[in-house]
Amino acid sequence: MPATYTNPRYPFAPVRDAGARHKVVVVGGGLVGLTMALDLARRGQKVVLLDEDDTVSFGSRAICWAKRSLEIFGRLGLGEALLARGVTWNTGRVFFGDRQVYHFDLLPEAGHQYPAFINLQQYHLEEALVEACRATGLVDLRWHSRVAAVAPGPDGVALTVETPEGSYALHADWLLAADGARSFVRRALGLSFIGQEFRDRFLIADVVMRAGFPAERWFWFEPPFHPGGSVLLHRQADDVWRIDFQLGWDSDPEAERDPARVAARVRAMLGPEVEFALEWVSVYSFRCRRLERFRHGRILFLGDAAHQVSPFGARGGNAGVQDVDNLGWKLDAVLRGAAPDALLDSYDAERIAANDENILNSTRSTDFITPKNAAARAYRDAVLELAGRYAFARPLVNSGRLSRPAVLADSPLNTPDDAPWTGGLPPGAPAADAPVRSDGQPDWLLRHLGGDGFTLLLFGPPGDFPALAAGGPRPVFLTRTATPGALHDAEGLAAARYAAGPGAAILLRPDQHVAARWRHFDAAAVAHAQRCACGITITDTQRMAG
Amino acid sequence: MSRLNTEPNLDDPDGLFAALMDAHRDLDDAASRRxxxxxxxxxxxxxxxxxxxxxxxxxxxxxEA
Known part of the structure; x- marks a missing residue:
């Protein structure tokens, strides 16, 4: 098959520290493992990353990167490069037969740095992550290094690593398992998934062509060119297009991989006059499931190793990136002694709730795309028949509910509002972006929030607030008129999106989720909320003081 | 919170039943279901x-029971 991309090969480096003890070992050099290593390295932590292979992903795999992931990659220094390399899209269409029944816009308002989505092949993203990890000088990337044994202990994990030059032992204070859906670490611990498997098969064809389709998500139910099934079309970088054909459970996965058979399906869709070449073909079925717990002592699971969903909704890779965003600052705080070990339990609580939301959405989409019986099919078709004519039926059309950032509403790290607050962003919500001006230059609010520590967003000029104590959150002031030392909320969109009046204060965690908010700044309340968001209890405070 | 009214409430019970029967005339099972x-x-x-x-x-x- 022709290729627009050639996988880089990363060399094996002989190991000189057999038996050594490392603070953090990441297992799995895929999207999530690399992002995890980069996040920790940018916080100043040394990371050893073990990958059994010597390259990035084969085939395009995950391709849709949601706004929240782009914001996270923005914090990691990759956002603008990805935006330039990927295909931006905000809108999509759904067809039933040969008729359009639904059109949606995922980012209907202006004033955000990043679009609803970009499409970019996973290998491009992983290659950028490898380079970024190297540039930190803190990530020890070990290719051709397969974990062969995992022995958890009270203060860490003993590992056996197999390499082309034999096995060696190493010890990890913390082991981050990002080794994918078939996670060896998961199997070594004897952990099983809870959830369900779906009896359907899909064919992915990555096709190189110059086609006249717009950069939108197009989804067909029962199109004339693929009777009885659904088809999904996405544009990727380098004139590569993703076409996903529903095959049904009775299909023969081996026969369906035959390039001639795939080409015939593609030709039926595009018509005889469009020239194309197949770049990658894969037949898959899927599961919606997760581990019962993501934290097991000194071992934390993330990405596909912890949870899996169907691809409809782009909730796999994007969930993994949010796992990293949630875990990075917490593990860093624990490693620096700034937070108790118990803070990591909140990774479990927050990411399980978030991934349950993904699993629920993914399961519902799948039930719509793959009706389980005649009644389900009748309702599905009824919705599609009504949607062309009646607006009310369009929100019922479910070709995938696309990834949205989790609102950590029930997090133990939140401090509830102390007064009624209409609108804005409640505790647990991810921060909203807004256009601002910084020293007269156009800028984005999210660039100033979170990252290496807590941020306190203060609505008013610096002179309106008392000086903040050292060790507290970093203040960011927002004003409606240009003021030295403050971001200029020239359009008033920041104040509107946070529903914040003069004097209001919003405490943001390093991962840019709202920890607490007050109509009027109160230093003691802010300090208390920050301790709460770090998992510090009254007992911890007394012990630290003593 | 509103509750489902299961007391007689139809303005034209026989007319309603006939309208439903008429609607399904000439349809096969799958079309009826839709x-x-x-x-x-x-x-x-x-x-x-x-x-x-x-x-x-x-x-x-x-x-049903």
Whole structure:
């Protein structure tokens, strides 16, 4: 098959520290493992990353990167490069037969740095992550290094690593398992998934062509060119297009991989006059499931190793990136002694709730795309028949509910509002972006929030607030008129999106989720909320003081 | 919170039944099923109250026994 991309090969480096003890070992050099290593390295932590292979992903795999992931990659220094390399899209269409029944816009308002989505092949993203990890000088990337044994202990994990030059032992204070859906670490611990498997098969064809389709998500139910099934079309970088054909459970996965058979399906869709070449073909079925717990002592699971969903909704890779965003600052705080070990339990609580939301959405989409019986099919078709004519039926059309950032509403790290607050962003919500001006230059609010520590967003000029104590959150002031030392909320969109009046204060965690908010700044309340968001209890405070 | 009304409430019971029968005349089983689904979805949207529809589902399942 022709290729627009050639996988880089990363060399094996002989190991000189057999038996050594490392603070953090990441297992799995895929999207999530690399992002995890980069996040920790940018916080100043040394990371050893073990990958059994010597390259990035084969085939395009995950391709849709949601706004929240782009914001996270923005914090990691990759956002603008990805935006330039990927295909931006905000809108999509759904067809039933040969008729359009639904059109949606995922980012209907202006004033955000990043679009609803970009499409970019996973290998491009992983290659950028490898380079970024190297540039930190803190990530020890070990290719051709397969974990062969995992022995958890009270203060860490003993590992056996197999390499082309034999096995060696190493010890990890913390082991981050990002080794994918078939996670060896998961199997070594004897952990099983809870959830369900779906009896359907899909064919992915990555096709190189110059086609006249717009950069939108197009989804067909029962199109004339693929009777009885659904088809999904996405544009990727380098004139590569993703076409996903529903095959049904009775299909023969081996026969369906035959390039001639795939080409015939593609030709039926595009018509005889469009020239194309197949770049990658894969037949898959899927599961919606997760581990019962993501934290097991000194071992934390993330990405596909912890949870899996169907691809409809782009909730796999994007969930993994949010796992990293949630875990990075917490593990860093624990490693620096700034937070108790118990803070990591909140990774479990927050990411399980978030991934349950993904699993629920993914399961519902799948039930719509793959009706389980005649009644389900009748309702599905009824919705599609009504949607062309009646607006009310369009929100019922479910070709995938696309990834949205989790609102950590029930997090133990939140401090509830102390007064009624209409609108804005409640505790647990991810921060909203807004256009601002910084020293007269156009800028984005999210660039100033979170990252290496807590941020306190203060609505008013610096002179309106008392000086903040050292060790507290970093203040960011927002004003409606240009003021030295403050971001200029020239359009008033920041104040509107946070529903914040003069004097209001919003405490943001390093991962840019709202920890607490007050109509009027109160230093003691802010300090208390920050301790709460770090998992510090009254007992911890007394012990630290003593 | 509104409750599902299961007391007689139809303005024209025989007319309603006849309208449903007429609607299904000449349809095969699959088409009938889709028609019923479309009617239910239209009425559910008119109600605008999922809790009430859930009550109707529960009441309908009782009716089967």
């Amino acid at each position: 028609l019923d689904a479309r009617i239910i979805l239209l009425l559910a949207n008119h109600l605008g109250n999922t809790a009430l529809v859930r009550e109707a589902i529960a009441a309908a399942r009782l009716g």
